[in-house]
Amino acid sequence: MAVTLKDVAERAGVSRSAVSRTYTEGASVSGKTREKVMRAASDLGYSPNALASSLTTGRTKMIGLVSNNFHNPIFLEVFDLFTRGLQERGLRPLLVNLTDETEPTASVQMLRQYSVDGVIVASSTLPPGFARAFREAGMPVVHSFGRHSVDPAVDILGIDNIAAGRLAARTLIERGYSEVAFLGGPSTATSTLDREKGFLSEIAANKGVSCTTSFASAYSFEAGRTEMLRLLKSQPAQAYFCADDVLSIGALSALQSQGLNAPDDVGIIGLNDMEMASWANINLTTIKNPLSDIISASINRVVALVSDQTLAPHSHEFGCTVVERGTLRPAPKT
Numbered sequence: 001m002a003v004t005l006k007d008v009a010e011r012a013g014v015s016r017s018a019v020s021r022t023y024t025e026g027a028s029v030s031g032k033t034r035e036k037v038m039r040a041a042s043d044l045g046y047s048p049n050a051l052a053s054s055l056t057t058g059r060t061k062m063i064g065l066v067s068n069n070f071h072n073p074i075f076l077e078v079f080d081l082f083t084r085g086l087q088e089r090g091l092r093p094l095l096v097n098l099t100d101e102t103e104p105t106a107s108v109q110m111l112r113q114y115s116v117d118g119v120i121v122a123s124s125t126l127p128p129g130f131a132r133a134f135r136e137a138g139m140p141v142v143h144s145f146g147r148h149s150v151d152p153a154v155d156i157l158g159i160d161n162i163a164a165g166r167l168a169a170r171t172l173i174e175r176g177y178s179e180v181a182f183l184g185g186p187s188t189a190t191s192t193l194d195r196e197k198g199f200l201s202e203i204a205a206n207k208g209v210s211c212t213t214s215f216a217s218a219y220s221f222e223a224g225r226t227e228m229l230r231l232l233k234s235q236p237a238q239a240y241f242c243a244d245d246v247l248s249i250g251a252l253s254a255l256q257s258q259g260l261n262a263p264d265d266v267g268i269i270g271l272n273d274m275e276m277a278s279w280a281n282i283n284l285t286t287i288k289n290p291l292s293d294i295i296s297a298s299i300n301r302v303v304a305l306v307s308d309q310t311l312a313p314h315s316h317e318f319g320c321t322v323v324e325r326g327t328l329r330p331a332p333k334t
Helices: 005-012 016-022 031-044 050-057 074-088 105-113 128-136 161-174 190-204 221-231 245-257 291-307
Strands: 062-067 092-097 118-122 141-144 155-159 179-184 210-215 239-242 267-272 286-288 315-318 321-323
Touching: 005 016, 005 031, 016 031, 062 074, 062 105, 074 092, 074 118, 074 291, 092 105, 105 128, 118 128, 118 291, 128 141, 141 291, 155 161, 155 291, 161 179, 161 190, 161 239, 161 267, 161 286, 179 190, 179 221, 179 245, 190 210, 210 221, 221 245, 239 245, 245 267, 291 315
Parallel strands: 062 092, 062 118, 118 141, 141 155, 155 315, 179 210, 179 239, 239 267, 267 286
Antiparallel strands: 286 321
16 A cells, blocks of 8 residues: 555654645754654655645646647757756646647646646747737746747747848858758748848848748658759759758758759758757758757746746847758868
8 A cells, every 4th residue: 555644654753744844845844853754754665645745835846838840850859858857846747739729728728727837838930929828827937949029928038040040141151152042941930030031131231142032831851851842843042041950851851862962062051950960861060059058947937937926027049059060061261
């Protein structure tokens, strides 16, 4: 039979309320009593019931982790970092799959039913109003990888997608490409729109460089491959900024199927620096999205919001850098 709180109390020679206080964060209990309870619990192999504890504390220690686009392998890395980070803080992630959903109503209702302490929306494609719906429902919320705002309604942590687009354009120009192109994800995704905006603004500032744009139907391998195959039916650009690594890998597959390669025939630069980008058979030059920094900061922020919901929302942008590999011409020697 499972060891109960009563068993621990009898073994330690204390009241059941003393055992309960020992396992309640912030509760008052003497050092001597705590030591007796912990020794008895260890002898008996007792672990407190988390659900029962939530009835006392009013905290479930559950954090709703809401995302979409599970078809993109980058989210395996994202979920690994989030789940491990939350569990290290003694929190339990409750994963919500939003694939093909655009309205927050069902997700808000479900997370209310589970009485989560807070919510992390992990998506670069969902509109700002999605995360705001959780805040309006009284749940502390952080939007990871969201679109930057000077006056955010919720906390937003992510990269400056416009700056990332500019960095991609500068990198292609510095490599001597004069005919470049932007290959984005869905044309409605805020991340695509901002990366395109930054890319085109940098190109416009450089005379003698021409640019075209196109969009894939999704942030996925197949969508990137399909769009590049379409582009190859006419005269392709010298180099492409594929605004996501998985799009880039799909584009590389399309090139290979047509007997072409990067960088000899067409240059490719991606964005994210997902693990697959470094594989020897891919070797993708890309722009690093500091996922671990964003995720760590997101967890810290949602913990802070759970403790103090009066904290004002803020938007924090993280910097990006180019990761040099093998799908662009070498950088010029200085």
